Amino acid sequence: MVTPPDPGAASVWVLLGARHGDNQQLLAIADALGVPYRTVPLRFNVAAGLPPVLLGASRLSWGRKDPAALQPPWPRVVLAAGRKSVPAARWIRRQSGGRTRLVHINRPWAPLSWFDLIVTAPQYAVPERPNVLSHRMPFMPPPVLIDVPLPRALQAQAARLPRPWTLVMVGGDSRPFVLDDEAAVGLARLVNAQVRAQGGSAWVLGSPRTPATAMDVLARTLDVPVHVVRWGEGENPYAALRQRADRLVVTTDSASMLTEALLTGKPVVPFALPRQPDWRWRLATAWRAAAARRPGSMVARSFDALQDLGLLSSLRDLGLLHRALEAAGAFDGRGRVLDIARQEREATLARIRALIDRR
Known part of the structure; x- marks a missing residue:
């Protein structure tokens, strides 16, 4: 500061x-x-x-x-x-x-x-x-260039896990996204497929928003070499593992978590959590989509006017962010995202x- x-x-x-x-x-x-x-x-x-x-x-x-x-x-x-x-x-x-x-x-x-x-x-x-x-x-x-050491309690486990490492960054419920048991099974299957294709093992890190039940389902469904770190269990290895991982899998409920993964410059695979939108999210999203389809229409003009007046704001739609990043080549692992x-x-x-x- x-x-x-x-x-x-x-x-x-x-x-x-x-x-x-x-x-x-x-x-x-x-x-x-x-x-x-x-x-x-x-x-x-x-x-x-x-x-x-x-x-x-x-x-x-x-x-x-x-x-x-x-x-x-x-x-x-x-x-x-x-x-x-x-x-x-x-x-x-x-x-x-x-x-x-x-x-x-x-x-x-x-x-x-x-x-x-x-x-x-x-x-x-x-x-x-x-x-x-x-x-x-x-x-x-x-990204910080200074080496961040792994917590001492995890160093023995790190020595046992074969390389390359896939780091799985798990978020949780963030309206309209939900991490339920079904989504946890889907995430585990994606991680299993990634590790089998790339070899090595996985580290799975929970976050403050990760439901304990979903983390249990995820741990049970994983059938590759893996170590699961639940939130609050000992010293947080998040920064150290971001530096040491060879590739990352990230749930799509947090723009900051996704950005932190991309700024490593390593290949990132996003995992889209299912949506359970309420009526406000549906209405605002439908109105915005209708305005985008017909820019000169009364619907579009009213949408823009109400936003300018501060009477309407689009609810957060991370799908728009993911599409923009994908179009920019952010997930190809070539480091373009750093530029x-x-x-x-x-x-x-x-x-x-x-x-x-x-x-």
């Missing part, structure tokens, strides 16, 4: 919310900018469930432990993510007399015109606008630096 001697003099403020993935992406951007910044952890109340268009630039839905910390000099740029942080970002801009620029990550669930820059990805289906920068992957720093990630990082940083430098 780059911090100035006087935190109040930071040119960038990073609003941290309750979502770990959003916070990590914001901090990665702030670190990469190379300018002084400060973090502003936010606390939300029940009013945060209201749409940002109703809350405006108020403090009705959010606060922080030290209210006195929100004082001038105001930042040149605020980095934020998520719907709940929008009123806080707008409140800071209002205090600055409109001079603070707002950068929002992913989707704001608010009028797009409120923001100087929105950095998003295909799964959010944010419409094309001059202030929208759409990339195929979330912002993540380049894509580098170009997208540079484009994001250039746009934000331009906002910081703008007088």
Whole structure:
């Protein structure tokens, strides 16, 4: 983290919310900018469930432990993510007399015109606008080149497992995706086929969202040399195994987990989890698809207009992300995805630096 001697003099403020993935992406951007910044952890109340268009630039839905910390000099740029942080970002801009620029990550669930820059990805289906920068992957720093050792408790097991290694990164339920017993059987069969075709063995890593029952089914169905690591069992070998694996199999419920796998530069095989969409997901997805089929129609114009007003936002559809990555050749194992990630990082940083430098 780059911090100035006087935190109040930071040119960038990073609003941290309750979502770990959003916070990590914001901090990665702030670190990469190379300018002084400060973090502003936010606390939300029940009013945060209201749409940002109703809350405006108020403090009705959010606060922080030290209210006195929100004082001038105001930042040149605020980095934020998520719907709940929008009123806080707008409140800071209002205090600055409109001079603070707002950068929002992913989707704001608010009028797009409120923001100087929105950095998003295909799964959010944010419409094309001059202030929208759409990339195929979330912002993540380049892979760490420093060797990460395997936990001592796993070193003996690692010596017994034949090479090459297939690392299986298992997610879990994330609306509308579900990891049920049937999906666990399908994943195990895919891993069995991969190991038989490539030789060697597999490491299977669970995550905080992996259902225990699905992990049991997965372990029982695997019939190749394998070691299963459940979440919370000892020291996490995730980073070490990403470095050491020869190929990866990843469930498709997490954009960040998929991106971390792709940034290894090794062959990645995605495993699509089944969907159990609710009526809201079905309605929003059908409306978006109808608008895409007939761009000039009343359906398309109403869809775009409601998104611009912040009254409608497409629910996350990771299928759009997978198709965009596949079209870019991200899964061919040739390392092309590393160039894509580098170009997208540079484009994001250039746009934000331009906002910081703008007088």
